[in-house]
Amino acid sequence: MYGRGIYALRDVSLVVEKGEFVFLTGPSGAGKSTLLRLLLRQEIPTEGSVKVAGRDLAKLTPNQAQTYRRAVGFVFQDFKLIPSKSVLDNVGLVPRVLGATSVQQQRRTFQVLKWLGLQHRMNAFPLELSGGEQQRVAIARALVNEPSLILADEPTGNLDPDLSLEIMNLFRDINSRGTTVLVATHNRELMRHVGRRAITLDHGHVVEHS
């Protein structure tokens, strides 16, 4: 609940199984992003609970929350890349801040960039890349720590239909490796193409499971 009695989400009860690919959909303001923020532990619910792998996220201490986030990859509509760092450094920042040795950093970063077809762009800076490339770099960054859960908030919102399809196929590949994927989108065409479970939200309520 936000201030003055306004609920961003209310009476929402849903379960996502491990290894599942689920779409969150609904109009703007439906509560999709809020749900993802709760799962990233950027917000704490005022009522009820959010549990991931049996752990109540509201009860985590700040340090425990940081440890939890290491098992979660995130992808945003606006990519959230650091413009002053190269592709290699943007992706390599994750293992670096998590204490990997420089050999481990380089190996993991190069592997994931290669898998996403970005190895030839690793010395480029974000602003030198196309939108699709930037989003693939963001996905590489989300994957480099081999998370068990990927959260994506409108990951194709800034991309044309072909690139959007390419990105969704990437998420499908990621999911096929066993990673749980939650994608918030209002692009029904893409959802139909991928063909996975969709949860529709509206005004903070779940209105449809399909």
Place this chain on the structure above:
Amino acid sequence: MTAHWFTYCLEEAFASLRRQRVSVVLAVLTIAAALLVLGGFLLVTVNLDRAVSRWSAAAEFSIYLADDISPEQRVALNTLLEGHPAVASREYVSKADAAVRFRRDFPDLAAGLADMPQNPLPASIEVRLNPANAGGDALEAFARLVSAAGGVADVRFDRRWLERLGRIASGVRWAGWMLGAVLLAAAVLTVATVVRLSLHARRDEVDIMQLMGAPIALLRGPLVVEGILYGGAGAVVSLVALYGGYVAARGRVLATLGTTLDAGAVGFLPAGVAALLVVIGMIVGCAGGYLAARHVR
């Protein structure tokens, strides 16, 4: 892993320094100004202490003898001085010796002394004090004991004004610490503001690192290290400025106090005090950095 994170914090802090040069100069100069004031006071008091110490070592205790002192009183006085722990050595100055010294030290007044019907200068015993046993109350007690001895006309010693000077030095030192503390508190706030600007400049990066699960210490670390770098740089700047000021002032001080101070008595801050200033600067920077960094959680 700790070394790896330390390297990361250093790299990010230096990158931030390069990014916002004007603010960095402001923060460094603020710390430098505060430390310059504190260091200036310390420089003055260190030299006052040094001078007091030198003058104390050379301090004399003069016992002026009555003209009519009897041989028995003279023997009793010598016996008293002989065994007293405050006395390091002593020298008898006769009335004639005192007149010779007077003529030598004050040649302009020598003629006046010659015109007098008889030598008015008293005989005296000049006592060189033992610093270990002639401080404060012990010296006062010794002075009372000697004054009460028969045949003693007066007792003079220059330790009193030296102690007064020592108290002045102590007061100046405290004033320096108090003023320095106020200025350093202001420097902490300036550093915190500049580091906060740096935090805003890399807010996206910090947010992303938070979402990656970076340890909180690592999110705050670069900001605290940045503050420490400001503090260290400010301290070095203040020491350089202080040394420049010292070199410029040293000649004038010696010219003014040349008769009472030799060149060896005036010196720059000892290495330990200079190092202390650098440490204080770094602590100030660290405090400013932490003030800014505690908003990251």
